[in-house]
Amino acid sequence: MKSDTPMDDDEAIARSLDGDLTAYEALVARYSVLAHRTAAMLGAADEAEDVVQEAFVKAYRHLSSFRQGSPFRPWLLRIVANETHNLTRSRGRRTGLAVRLGAVTDPVAPDDPEGAAVAKDRRARLLEAVRALPDGERDAVVCRYFLQLSEAETAEVLGRPVGTVKSSTHRGLARLREEVGGELA
């Protein structure tokens, strides 16, 4: 597959609806990483790859129900979230945040190994605190901050009213502040 000029989502979707699988491949490639992040962070764990493939296949099958001109990203991620939910429900448990801390040098303290270690420790504790949140709050926090979705997108992806997303996020943040916020400047 190669594309000479990048297609925008709308064009790729329109062409996919006409049966152009190469256009759909471009969409898949474009959202693949985000879809994997979403699946992993919402609990698919090591089955994220399966979930993502199923989601893309399903999205293609249901593309005719996609409202053209509306944003593709939350529509797709909702399918990913639903597939993840089906998976976790079928195996009776969810794995929570299937992610690990990367070996990132904290930009705040590039020349300060001790500070970097402290920062890393803090990140680890914050991650643990996010993991420990109640499901609804964790999902909202994950979508808003780790996946960097807007409130409206988060509502669509999680299938909840915007007001619920707002309050879940708010409660989640409050809980996180309680857990790790003590040393925050």
Place this chain on the structure above:
Amino acid sequence: MVSSREPHDDDRGGLGGLGDLEAELFALGDSLDVPAPPPADVAAAVRARLTTGIAPTTPAPTTPAPTTPATPAGRPLKRRRGRRWAVVAAVVLAVAALTAATPQGRAAVAQILRYAGIELRLGGAPVPVEPTPTSLPGERAVTLDQARATARFPVRTPGALGAPDAVTVSDGGRVVSMLWPGGLRLDQFDGTISPYLWKQLGPPFPEEVHAAGLDALWIGGAHPLGYIKREDGTSVPLRQAAPTLIWETGGVGHRLEGAGDKDRAARIAASLR
């Protein structure tokens, strides 16, 4: 990943900007590793499933298996199989990828037609032949009377043929199949539910047949046949099918396979009572 952080402004409390905790969460999210296969591999795997109905981990010699380095071999296959058979609420579908030469430039499906409960995907790369013929979900041998009692639609028989050698019911009564010697097979299925057969067809394209009050399509080449699962639209390959006539009458989809030529197929079809 492209995203805007502006929408988060609505979260600012009295902090006069993004809260420290929120900024920290963004930074944490950015630092998290989530293993993901190369996007091009995912795209190829999805395409393979869409065009062939073959799950990428299913052995299929003619389909290059996408690499899924982070996944232990075997496990995903097991799960797909479980799903595949657990949920089959699908109607059958016959799909035809005519084995006729498909020009390189036609790798993409050009058009989708839905007809008599069958999805025809016109144009596209040749579909690999399913190496192992598979039965329809839940297919079992029954008598004609049992089939009539089980089916969700009125079952008819073609007067042009004698009594079938065998009758089967599949998928909880959604499909009734009758078999005669020589590979002649008539499938009748509930044509009112949404799943379809899919066929990926290169030239020659299906031919319309109008005869004896019958409107049908003739698929004149051998083609892979499979069904589409209702649950998620996954295409499950069954076997290589002979040329087939497809039509719909009164909400019942029909496919007649193995009749030889289209005239004979049309005669048999028109004799259904």
